[in-house]
Every structure is written in C-alpha cells, then in structure tokens.
Amino acid sequence: MTNNFNGESKRLRKAVNELVALNNIANAINALMSVEEITRVIVDHCLKRIKAAQGAVFLLQPEEDREDRFRTFVRGFSRKDDEIPLHINAALSGWMIKNKAVLLSNDPETDKRLKGIDFARVGIYSIISTPLMTQNGLIGSLVLFNKKEADGFNNDDKRFLGIVGTQTARVIENARLREREKKLADLEEDLRAARLIQKGFLPAGDFHFMSFETSGFNIPAKDVGGDYFDIVPLDDDNVFLSLGDVSGKGLPAVFMMASAQSALRLPLQANQEIDLPGMAEALNRLICQFSNPEQFITALFGIYDGKDRSFRYINAGHEPPILFHRDGRANILTESDLLIGVLPDFKYTERHVTLAPGETIVIYSDGVTEAFNEQGDDYGLERLLKLPCDFATMSATAISATIISQIEAFRGKEAQTDDITALILRLYESQK
C-alpha cells in the first residue's frame, strides 16, 4: 500500500511540475512579442524542462518541391559549448510532413524512420520532435536534440512536448497574423504616399499658348499605377508633350515613371536643338540598364511648334495618336517603334505631322481603349475615332471632359483596372 501511495504521489508531483512548466512558458510570453521572440522563449523553457542540449523551431516553407522544406527559425542552446551544427534534411522533414505526430528516437543512427542522415557525424544521439499543427495543417516542428540523461528522451518528455507543440503552433499563427496585418497597413500607407508623389509629378491644369492649347488628365486605377503625362512649355508657342505607360503597378511603376519623366525633361533645359531620337535612345538605355527585364515603358513624346504647326514626335510602342480634323474626320498616326526597356541598342525614328488650324491631336494610354464594360467589350480605337465632339468649336478642356465621360458611361459598373490618361493638343482657328 505504501508503494502504491508513493507511486501515486510521484505521479502527482510529476503532473504538478509539468503544469508549473507549462504555466511558466505561458507567463513568459506576452502578446506584443514577435514570432521569433516567442519561439525563443518556448525553446529555452523546453530545453530546461526536458534537459536537452539543443532545440529549435523549424517552420515549413510554402514551396512544394524544395528538397528541404523546413527552414530553421529559432535555435536554442542550453550551454554555449553544446552548439551542434544541425540541419533537418529531407528524411526527418519528410517523416514529419507525412505522419504529423511526435517522433522520439534515442538511437537515430539505426532508426529506420530516419534514413539518410549521418547523425554520428553531426553529434546527435537522441531526438524528440513534435509537429506544430494549426487548423490549416502543419506549419512546422519543435525539435529537441541530445537528452542530457543516459536513458534518453522518455514518454513524459513526449507528452510535455506534444502539449507545448500545440500551444506553440497557435501562438505562432496568431503572431504571424498580427505581423501580416501590420505589414499590410504599412504598405497601404506607402502606397498612399506614392500616390501623392505621383500626383505631384503631373502638370496641374491646362495650358494656353499663342496659337494652340493643351489639356491633359490622368485618372489612376485603384492601385498606384504607372501612367504619366507631361506638358512643358518651351516658349509662348512651343510645347513639349509626353505621355508614358509604365508596365506593372505599385511602387516600382511609380519609380520608373518618375525616372522616365525626369530623363525626358532634362534635355529640354539645355539651350540647344532637341534631339528626340537621342532622348528616346538615352531613356531606353537607362531603363534597360537599371530596371528588371520585365519592366518596360510605352511612350509618346514630342514637340509641337506653333510657328510652322509641326508636331515632331517619337512613338515608342505606344497607342497611335489620333488627328481629328475640324469636321470630325479622324486619322490614326500609325508609325511607331519598339517600346522602351527591351532592346538597349534600338534606334528610334522621329515622326512628323503638320497640322492645320482647328485640328486636334489626341494622345492616350491603353487605359482608354482597353476600358472594359460588364459585357467584356473594350471601348476600343473604333469608338475613340468617333468621339462625339464638335472639333470645330470645343476647347481642349471640353474634349478631355468628353473622353472621361464617354469612358465612364461605357464602363458602367465595371471596375476601372488601368490608369486612364490622355493629352489633347488643339490648334486655334486663328492666332489669339
């Protein structure tokens, strides 16, 4: 009877110690800790409680086909000189992924479950590992190595680690969610700031010159986009116009847009003949060199000179501008070159058109022609050619407004997926 009493007392004492250990872990963690801090606390407590030399948390990487799906997240050591080079390779991680159960091995060298690892070489003589499971499945494992007692890891250790594993998984999942939410909030703040910067780059308002006027607009899509337009007066009857569409969205597109706009503005400041093909080639080399291969720009830029009514321009892979006559007839200016950012040595060709008084040129981004309605039809070049404007009398500002209202009416409830940008150059009937 005494033996039964002693046995029971021992079991109770063990259970209490276990609860105390679990409570200590719970107390050591607070909600503000990072995932790394939390798991470090857990590993350190487990090492002390279970008396192991080394422990680590390994988290599963999302890629299915990597040889080693686990990456070491946190390592703990009970003493500095216990440091063991460790690496969970395909054998152990494969077993964890397949079985999702606690693994205890006091002779890993001969353990059939752990083939292919030279445990003796790395100085590992006992292992205990518990899966970290959430409702989404296995997210990693908590592993301890080298029990400091001769008998090795035991069932009590297995039970304790199993309980800690469940709690650890939950805690990591919650901490990750918190970190993800914070990252999203930071990113939204960055995008908001980028949108303000982008807006600042665009010319405000419409311009009036001696013999012509210009109007431009940019309606960004929900994300920060890469369309831009620029109107730079060169004198009272001369203007530099450009409209660009940078591939992609978000911050990289904004940066590229800003670089392109600056690169095209710089040569305008020098008091010399403006070499449009040279500008295109310099911009092209810049983008090819400094951006990643998947980033490119379509651009249309040029100079309108009111004295001879000539528009000299470069079309680098952009939508063809439209020349509207006073009576509404439209010509598509189809000549173009390769877009910017693909072939660094591409040679660009200057195009040229001479306008008559009362004529209008519309330069636009593909957000105009590729605006989709609920039926999946795109607005298209055909509709743009039939823009319902009285080109004989309407101002450039009114033409801009018509394009905007036409697109909005066509799109209906369908969401805007791309920036809508356009530039209007309209010649007065006679010099003002």
Place this chain on the structure above:
Amino acid sequence: MKQKHDYREENGIIVLRLNGKIMGDTDDTALFSLIYQFADEGRTRVVVDFCNVEWMNSKGLGICIVGSTTLRNRGGDLKLACLPEKVRDLLNKTRMFAVFEVFDTVEEAVASFK
C-alpha cells in the same frame, strides 16, 4: 481557374499556346515566370503558337522579346508560329522580324529546332 495560356511538350520542344488578346495583363506577365521556369529546367527551346491570338500590343511583344533573350542566354531560343495579320503588322512596324524567327505553322517551327 482557367489559365489564359497553355503549353505542351513535343519531342523536347515546348509549344506555348497564347490565347485571346495579349496586352500585358496579369495573365500575360505570368508568362515571364513560366519562361524563367522553362529556362531553369533546361527546357530552353520554345515555340510560341499564335493561332488563338486575336491581337497583341507592344507590351505583349515586350514579353516575347524578354522571353527570347532569356532563352537565348541559356543556349535556346523562342520562335514564333502562326502569326495573325495584326501581329505581323506589329512586328513589321517595330522591325522585330529581324529579331525573331517566324514560321507559318507550329510544325515548321518545331522542326526548325532539329
């Protein structure tokens, strides 16, 4: 979710079939990852089949050029087959016939790799 574009392997050559309008949307730019994957796997000989393509803009062309450069840098190539008239016009305008090998049929393009 239906993929916009699909591919098959024919005697060690990848035939990448593009579908619809190639205008540089997310499905089109996903082709970059696909081509990089082919390159990483050593599958560097690709024929792009345009038989189901309605039209392509310069962004779509840009994707083809980058794909071609990537594969050529790994000792392979990207060839074009079955181009509709609008795509031929685009290649003409941008002088890209000098950059790409173009074939009337996929079979001819595949055979050209041997």
